[in-house]
Amino acid sequence: MGETLLSAFVASGRRPGDLVVSEKVEERAADLRARYGVQTTDPATAVQRAAVVLVVVKPQDVAAIVQDVAPHVDPAATVLSLAAGVRIAAYEDALADGVAVVRAMPNTPAVVGEGMFGVSPGRACDEERLAAVVALLETGGRVAVVPEEQQDAVTAVSGSGPAYVFYLAEAMIDAGVDAGLDRETARTLTEQTLRGAAALLADSDDEPAELRRRVTSPNGTTHAAITTFDEHGVDEGLRAGVRAAARRSAELSGS
Ligand SMILES: NC(=O)C1=CN([C@@H]2O[C@H](COP(=O)(O)OP(=O)(O)OC[C@H]3O[C@@H](n4cnc5c(N)ncnc54)[C@H](OP(=O)(O)O)[C@@H]3O)[C@@H](O)[C@H]2O)C=CC1
Numbered sequence: 001m002g003e004t005l006l007s008a009f010v011a012s013g014r015r016p017g018d019l020v021v022s023e024k025v026e027e028r029a030a031d032l033r034a035r036y037g038v039q040t041t042d043p044a045t046a047v048q049r050a051a052v053v054l055v056v057v058k059p060q061d062v063a064a065i066v067q068d069v070a071p072h073v074d075p076a077a078t079v080l081s082l083a084a085g086v087r088i089a090a091y092e093d094a095l096a097d098g099v100a101v102v103r104a105m106p107n108t109p110a111v112v113g114e115g116m117f118g119v120s121p122g123r124a125c126d127e128e129r130l131a132a133v134v135a136l137l138e139t140g141g142r143v144a145v146v147p148e149e150q151q152d153a154v155t156a157v158s159g160s161g162p163a164y165v166f167y168l169a170e171a172m173i174d175a176g177v178d179a180g181l182d183r184e185t186a187r188t189l190t191e192q193t194l195r196g197a198a199a200l201l202a203d204s205d206d207e208p209a210e211l212r213r214r215v216t217s218p219n220g221t222t223h224a225a226i227t228t229f230d231e232h233g234v235d236e237g238l239r240a241g242v243r244a245a246a247r248r249s250a251e252l253s254g255s
Pocket residue numbers: 001002022023024043056057058059061065082083084085105106107108159
């Protein structure tokens with residue numbers, strides 16, 4: 001996820017010289033320097049002059065890294081957490097008063113500039129610092145500002161969401177091959193269908209159910225497919241899956 005954001009920032013025209021990365025495996029740090037032109041250093045040094053500090057380690061590693069860098073974070077800085085399930089309060093308790101904290105749930109399409117970020121500001125984050133974070137993340141996609149209590153729902157819908165779409169893609173490609181297509185053609189058809197449907201949904205004021213109705217001729221092929229999905233409980237399974245992701249997100253954040 002850290003590299004996803006880094007590549008989105010660089011692709012959107014942020015100057016690599018303005019970005020400092022902390023990566024503990026030297027071989028990988030060298031690779032990031034070579035590919036993106038960024039500087040790399042240890043976390044305490046990296047945060048010292050940073051206006052925005054992104055934390056993109058695994059949730060269980062957050063406490064240790066925040067403790068290490070806390071004395072070095074500028075009180076005027078914003079700490080932007082991308083870690084699933086880690087509460088704003090965990091940062092605020094460890095950081096000096098005045099440091100703004102923003103919790104964000106990203107998703108992987110940010111690597112192609114089509115990410116979705118749900119962001120929640122902490123108590124020291126004023127409008128100006130929130131706007132700066134929103135502008136930064138918009139280089140990787142769209143941003144929705146939500147209260148922190150909604151982060152589990154955001155995680156379940158858009159954080160994990162790309163995996164649901166890839167799961168659908170896997171099934172469509174495999175079924176296309178079973179129906180006689182070669183795999184490359186099945187992938188092309190699936191890919192463009194997902195892209196086209198997503199673009200149509202984004203462009204339309206109509207509900208998805210209405211867009212689906214327009215594809216569905218009476219007693220035609222789509223009707224046959226949707227009826228079969230319903231018989232197999234696909235809709236119910238998807239809703240249950242999203243609810244399970246939200247529950248797991250709540251468990252991970254200890255709520
Ligand atoms: N992947 C996704 O789609 C999403 C991820 N996220 C969040 O993003 C965060 C990162 O996830 P992801 O990229 O998948 O995880 P990864 O484990 O791939 O990336 C985290 C990286 O941080 C490194 N790291 C850990 N501690 C330090 C340290 N002290 N200094 C420098 N580097 C360190 C890890 O190294 P090592 O492995 O050697 O410890 C690892 O390379 C998580 O908190 C996750 O919840 C949120 C939404 C979506």
